[in-house]
Amino acid sequence: MNLSLWPQAASEQAARVDILFTGLLVISGAILLLVGALLLVFCARYRRGSAARRGDLPEFLRRDVEIGWTAATLFLALFLFWWAGAVALRANTAPPDALEIHVAAKQWMWKARHPNGAREINGLHVPLGEAVRLVMTSQDVIHSLFVPAFRLKQDVLPGRFTEMWFRPTQAGDYRLFCAEFCGTQHSHMGGTVTVMQPEDYARWAAAQPQEEDLPGEGAALFTALGCSGCHAPASAVHAPVLDGVYGRMVHLADGRTVRADQAYIRDSILQPKRDVVAGYEPVMPSFEGLVDAADLQKLVAYIQSLRGEAVR
Ligand code: HEC
Numbered sequence: 101m102n103l104s105l106w107p108q109a110a111s112e113q114a115a116r117v118d119i120l121f122t123g124l125l126v127i128s129g130a131i132l133l134l135v136g137a138l139l140l141v142f143c144a145r146y147r148r149g150s151a152a153r154r155g156d157l158p159e160f161l162r163r164d165v166e167i168g169w170t171a172a173t174l175f176l177a178l179f180l181f182w183w184a185g186a187v188a189l190r191a192n193t194a195p196p197d198a199l200e201i202h203v204a205a206k207q208w209m210w211k212a213r214h215p216n217g218a219r220e221i222n223g224l225h226v227p228l229g230e231a232v233r234l235v236m237t238s239q240d241v242i243h244s245l246f247v248p249a250f251r252l253k254q255d256v257l258p259g260r261f262t263e264m265w266f267r268p269t270q271a272g273d274y275r276l277f278c279a280e281f282c283g284t285q286h287s288h289m290g291g292t293v294t295v296m297q298p299e300d301y302a303r304w305a306a307a308q309p310q311e312e313d314l315p316g317e318g319a320a321l322f323t324a325l326g327c328s329g330c331h332a333p334a335s336a337v338h339a340p341v342l343d344g345v346y347g348r349m350v351h352l353a354d355g356r357t358v359r360a361d362q363a364y365i366r367d368s369i370l371q372p373k374r375d376v377v378a379g380y381e382p383v384m385p386s387f388e389g390l391v392d393a394a395d396l397q398k399l400v401a402y403i404q405s406l407r408g409e410a411v412r
Pocket residue numbers: 322325326327328329330331337338339340341342345350360365368369372373375376377380381382383384385387399403
């Protein structure tokens with residue numbers, strides 16, 4: 101019988117989390133043993149009627165030992181904080197060359213969309229050994245993507261994009277769950293992560309029904325929603341040209357300077373009054389309620405894709 105108390109570990113992050121967990125277990129176990137042993141020794145030594153000395157402690161025991169163990173505990177706690185913090189931070193910052201997969205959650209399914217336009221539902225095919233970054237949003241309520249074999253869990257929120265990344269280290273099928281109670285069918289909201297050899301992944305992705313890519317659909321929306329009426333270089337309205345804005349530092353009217361990342365572009369569309377670009381009037385209307393999460397993803401992808409060529 102194969103009684104396994106330890107979940108499968110199939111990513112770099114999983115290995116780091118497991119070492120951290122084992123480390124914490126060993127340290128807590130050692131402290132437990134030490135305290136337990138001292139308890140027994142003192143029980144025996146100072147039992148009623150024993151001849152052990154019960155007078156005042158010597159001076160060094162009263163001061164130096166007290167300072168010593170307090171400092172040691174403090175440094176141990178700081179070390180654990182640093183260690184666990186480093187593991188958690190690493191799970192937050194994806195390498196720049198990571199494969200970007202968009203995930204949209206809704207009651208009660210996970211929809212994924214690969215860079216080449218391939219789509220899948222309740223499945224996630226990823227290449228072995230490559231960094232994969234998930235950019236996630238919800239189309240209704242709060243969900244949470246949980247892949248135990250990767251030791252990763254991240255909330256997925258409506259109106260916001262959250263991310264997580266991983267590098268799979270073992271081919272195979274792993275379960276994925278929704279870890280946030282999201283309605284009556286919550287317990288059925290799951291699927292499978294399939295880690296495959298990179299060649300197999302490329303073949304799989306190419307074999308999926310192809311659709312227009314995100315930036316292409318975003319470009320169509322950009323015209324349909326009237327964005328181009330203001331943002332095209334030839335427009336009569338004084339609005340910033342969005343060419344090359346992604347990743348650039350933007351000066352705002354209130355003196356702040358922020359980087360135009362995905363979150364900034366999203367906020368510019370939903371809450372244009374919040375970050376007004378220096379030198380422009382705050383005339384851009386909010387598109388809150390007019391664009392849903394999927395449209396917003398397409399618009400952001402389109403603006404991201406504008407690198408140096410003129411806006412069409
Ligand atoms: C009525 C004209 C108008 C329309 C329509 C409009 N915008 Fe804007 N937009 C502006 C102006 C003016 C600014 C600069 C002031 C500000 O930041 O609010 C701006 C700023 C922005 C920025 C920040 C640019 C930067 O350089 O940091 C983004 C991104 C953006 N708009 C995207 C869009 C998208 C996407 C749409 C369509 C869904 C859209 N805009 C529709 C006028 C418009």
